[in-house]
Amino acid sequence: MEYTRLNKAIAETGYCSRREADKLIEKRKVRVNGKLAEMGVKVTREDEISVMGEVLTKTARNIYLIFNKPIGITCTTDLRIKGNIISYINYPERIFPIGRLDKPSDGLIFMTNDGDIVNKILRSRNNHEKEYIVTVNKKISSDFIKKMSNGVPILDTVTKKCRVTRVNNYTFKIILTQGLNRQIRRMCEFLGYEVTSLRRLRIMNISLGNLKPGKYRSFTKKELKDLLALCEDSLKTHDSF
Template sequence: METKRLNKAISETGFCSRREADRLIEAGKVKVNGTVAGLGVQVTRTDKIEVEGKLITKEVENIYLAFNKPVGIICTTDTSIRDNIIDFIKFPERIFPIGRLDKPSEGLIFLTNDGDIVNKVLRSGNNHEKEYIVSVNRKVTQTFVRQMSEGVPILETVTKKCKVERISDYTFRIVLTQGLNRQIRRMCSYLGYEVTRLQRVRIMNINLDGINVGEYRHFTASETEEINRLVANSDKTMDASFD
C-alpha cells in the first residue's frame, strides 16, 4: 500500500500547511492510530490521524479561493484573535490563507485547503508576480520610481529589482516577485515616504476583477490549471512572507 509522510498526509486533508503540520508534530499534538507520532513518520490511507484529539482523515476536494480582504482583517487562522480572516469569511470547510496582507492593507489574498501548494506559491525564488497599487503622502517623482525599482536596503538585504510605474502624483503601481515582511511600506519609509493606502490587485494570473471588498470567489477551472502549471517546477521551501 502506498505510503506518504505524515506532514503531507495532514496537509492533504486541508487541516493546515505542511509547515504547520511539522510544528504540530514536533509539539507532540499528532497521533497516528492512537500513538504520538514523530517527524518523518510514514502513513497510509487506512491510518487514523488525530491532531489535538480531533480525527482529521476526512478527505475533501481541493479548495482555492480569491478573497478581497478589507482593511482591518488579520490574516491568521487563530480564531482567538479578533478580526481574523477565518471568522470573517465563515467558509464551511477548513481553509487557510496563502501568505498574508498586513492589517492596514487590502486586496487580493488566496485561501486554500491544499497544503501542498502553499510553499510553492510563497517562495520568492519562484518569481511569482504580485501587483500592488500604492498611495503615499508625498509626490511620486521619477527619482523615487527609479530607486524603488532598482532596489532598496531593508531588513539587512537589498530588495530585488522590480517593476514600478507612476500612476498619479501620489499613487504608483509596483510588481514584486519577493515577499519580505511589510516590504513596500519599509521601502517607501527608507525613501522618506509614508504609505497611506496599499492594495494588492493581482497574484500571478488572478486579479481582483469582479470581487467586491469583503467577498470571495472560487478559482475557475482555467485559473486553477494555470496556477498548477506555474508552480509545477517550483521549489517547495518557503522563504517569503508574501506580504
C-alpha cells in the same frame, strides 16, 4: 495500495503544515486507527487519522479561494485575535491564508486547505509577480519612480529591481518579485513618502478583478491549472525562501 508519510497526510487535510504535524506527532497528540503514532509512520487513504481526538479525513476536497481582504482584517489563523481573517470569512471548512497582507492594506489573498500548494508557492515566491496599486501622501517625482524601480536599501538588503508606473501625481503601480516584510511601505518611507493606501491587485496569473471587498470566490479550473504550472517551473530554481 499507496502509502504516504503521516505528516504529509495531515498537511493535505489543511489542518497544519508538515513541520507542525511533526511537532504534534512528537508530543504524542496524533493517533492512527486509534493508536499513538510514531515519527516516520506511513498511512493509506483507508487509515483513520486523529489529532487530539479530532478525526481528520485525507480525502477532503481541496479548496482554493480568491479573497478580497478589507482593511483592518489580520491575516492570522489565531482565532483569539480580533478581526482575524478566518472568523471574518467564516468558511464552513478549515482554510488558511497563503502568505500575508498587512492589516492596513487590502486586496487579493489566497485561501486554501491544501498544505502542498502553500509550500510550493512560498518556496518559490521570489520568482512570482505580485502587483499592487499604491497611493502616497505627496507628489510622486521622477526620482522616486527611478529609485523605487532600481532598488532601495531596507532590512539590511537592497530590494530587487521592479516595475514601477506612475498612475497620477499621488498613485503608482508596482510589480514585485520578492516578499520582504512590509516591503512597499518601507521602500516609500526610505524615500520620504508615506503610504496612505495599498491594494494588491494580482498574484502570479490571478487578478482581483471586480471581486468586491470582503467577498471571495473559487479559483477557476484554468486559474488553478496555470498557477500549478508556474509553481512547478519555479521549483527548478531551488529557491530557499
